[in-house]
Amino acid sequence: MFAITVENLTKEFGNFTAVNGLSFNIEQGEVFGLLGPNGAGKTTTMSMLSTMLKPSCGKASVNGYDILNNEDEVRRSIGIVFQDQSLDEELTAYENMDFHGRLYRLDKGIRKKRIIELLELVELADKKENLVKTYSGGMRRRLEIARGLLHEPKVLFLDEPTLGLDPQTRNHLWDYIEKLSREKGITIILTTHYMEEADKLCNRIAIIDKGSIIALGTSDKLKKDVGVDIIKIVSSEKEKLWSAVSSMPGIKNIEIHDDSLTIGLKDAEKHVVKIINMAYSRDIPIGSISIHKPTLEDVFLHFTGRTIREEEASGKEQMRMMRRLRR
Amino acid sequence: MDIIYTIWLRNLKRYIRSKSRLLGSLGMPIFLMLVLGYGLNSVVVLPGMEQGYIGFIIPGIISMSVLFTSVFAGIQIIWDKQFGFLKETLVAPVSRLEIMLGQTFGGATTAVIQGLIIFVLSLFMGLKVSSIPGFAIAIVFMILIGISFTAFGIAIASRMDDMHGFQLIINFVIFPIFGLSGALFPIDDLPLWVRSLTLLDPLTYGVEGIRYGLLGTSQIDPLICFMVLSGFTVVMVMIGSHLFRKISI
Structure with missing residues (x-):
């Protein structure tokens, strides 16, 4: 059984197609990367897979549950770290975790035990009583990852997990993610526009541009394709x-x-x-x-004819357009 | 039930931690109570009001503080939307109704606490409560104002993307609701058209209900007050939860 299957998934905002007929499968235990510039449709794809957005057409299932007909089971199966921070800064790290545990209806005993375990995993146990507003960017990220794991999801979604972090913190986070995948066997799907990140972490990478997958495979295979x-x-x-x-x-x-x-x-x-x-x-x-x-950067250039940086500018334009349409 | 409690608990924790907000929202009611109460007490004579003008406006000021605190508490979900925390709640396997109700009861609870603080302060200013059951009646009305207007705030916040419209809401919605409610003046002798407006204002029934509870007299039958305000509360919770369900982020 696949952890995630996606079939012809499409999302339109007005007459702008953010995601255009995506199809792919993700094996259990795999780390799968969606790589592409801002505005390519990565976050929209994530939102659909996490039942936050309804697709315009197409099908997808997560952990065997259909994203349209079985929302609650999908939600129970996934942990998610959003691109933007989603912690309550006025609460302590422990309280943020506890809130999450209660929302997912974990029993008190299990909740307490797992919170401590996970805070230890991300090395925040000694700061668990501090308010989140005193945390640095990297600590907040780690806390969010720990929180996403609290209800033992089968699939973890990481949307731009290291965006805006300094290189050292980024390396640190990469180590955590590798450890998670290795020790817990959890399926991870992550989006990124850092080539390095996709290269280091992912078993397979889908390069996505303007809502479509333009290449999919292991990092080595993609590089060989460049030739x-x-x-x-x-x-x-x-x-x-x-x-x-x-x-x-x-x-x-x-x-x-x-x-x-x-x-x-x-x-x-x-x-x-x-x-x-x-x-x-x-x-x-x-x-x-x-x-x-060839690096993934060259791969991107090869398949799209543009560097990812050139794409950033027009990607932002698209985002703006999308926002206007959504109003 | 657990989910509603979880969200209620978070609201209360935030309320207790933010001392500046707690104190800040007491400023205006206390100011009005002192300035209007002492300032006009000797000038304004209300027939049948043994406790004078100051006694008359105390229920109005209590309603005001419940009103403002609850609307703010509802509108707060805009912050949650902007700072991303709302996503964490919305992606969990819980129904939107539970989230909305938790938020509503949380907001109502803080609003009632805020109203009780004003109540305690007004005891020092010479308020004499008519009876213990009367006090309980006042609490019931405070709870109803709290629930209905938190739901009202949530309904507004569900339709707003950011805090830019906040000032507009305060000046053109909340202040008129307060001003027209008969919190500061008796409604019996008003010209007909103003009187009709005050009778359309749901807060009027809250103010009158609290006034009946605390002072033992009111201009509108307390039973009618209770029925109108309860009806308004039910409608607001329905509208609020309907609009909250449609939030997309």
Whole structure:
């Protein structure tokens, strides 16, 4: 049995299609990533799977329960950490947990025991009597994750779990998430627009853009699909270098950026010597040269023709449009 | 029941912790009681009012403080919406009705506490309560005002996205409800059109009910007050829960 099955899931706001015919299955125990820029439809997908939004059409089930016909069972099966904070700052960490436990009708004894266990897991046990408003961003995130686990969900939804956190805290959180997946065998579905995060945590990744999945697979497979390595050369005469290199055989693509030239080609290690020799013979100075294997960033570029940052701007535009439509 | 209690408990914890809000919302009623009560006591003579004008307005001021506290308590869910906490409640496997009722009873409880504080203060200002059952009657009316107007606040908050409209609601809805309620003046001798307005104002029946309970006299039959206010409470809880059900975030 799959932990989550999604079939042709679609959500429209007015005439704007936020999610367009998504289909995928998630295995039990898997960490599944939805990767894409802001406004790509990740959060909308999460909202539908967590029964917060009704899909316009399509079907989905979570833990075997249909999201339309069996809302309460779906809700009982999932834990969720929202993109925006959802703690009560005027209550202590313990009280926030306790509130959650009561909402999910856990018996007093079990509630108490699990709250302590989970607060220990996220290393907040010694601060459990402090008001949440005194917590830092990272502590709040950890508390939210602990809270999401309190009723022992089968599936944990993490919507941009590390957004706005400093790199150190982010690494720390990644460790927690890995630990959860390893020790509790819990199915995790997470959205992110950090390539690194998806790469590090997820067994499989769906790249989602403008409401549709454009690629799906393990991070290694997605990178293989790109098929080329990338050479990056910093040079003061990059135009000259560009015209020289572009005539060489085996070059898949070549682009000029602010201070550098990126060349996509197969077996970059073999060709790099030729490029250097040629630049030397034509008196083109080379500041530095580096070869790297494709990252998820390149994967995104490969499948969409845009970098994720270029996409951010237009994604925000879409969000604005969506908000207007929803009013 | 557990869920309603859980949400009620959270409201009470927040209320007790926020001392500044507790004190802040006492300011206006106390101010009115002192200024109007002492200021007009010697000028205004009401026939049949043994306790003078100050005795007359004390039930009005108590209603005012219950009214404002309960509307605020209802509107508070806008904060929950903005700060995200509402999501945590809405995604749990509980019905919206339970959440709404918990919020309503929580708000009503804080409002009644606030009204009781004013009541205790007015004992020091010379209020003499007619009888113990009378006091119980006053409490019942305070509870009804609390429940109906918290539900009213929730209904408003369900339709609002942020606090921008808050001032508008206070100035054009809450103050008129208070002003027209006969909290500060007797309604018997008013011109007909003003009198009709006061009789349309649900708070009038709350004020009169409390007045009957505390002073033993009122201008409207307390039984009618009770029936009208109960009816209003039921309608408000229905409207509030209906609109709350439709919130999407």
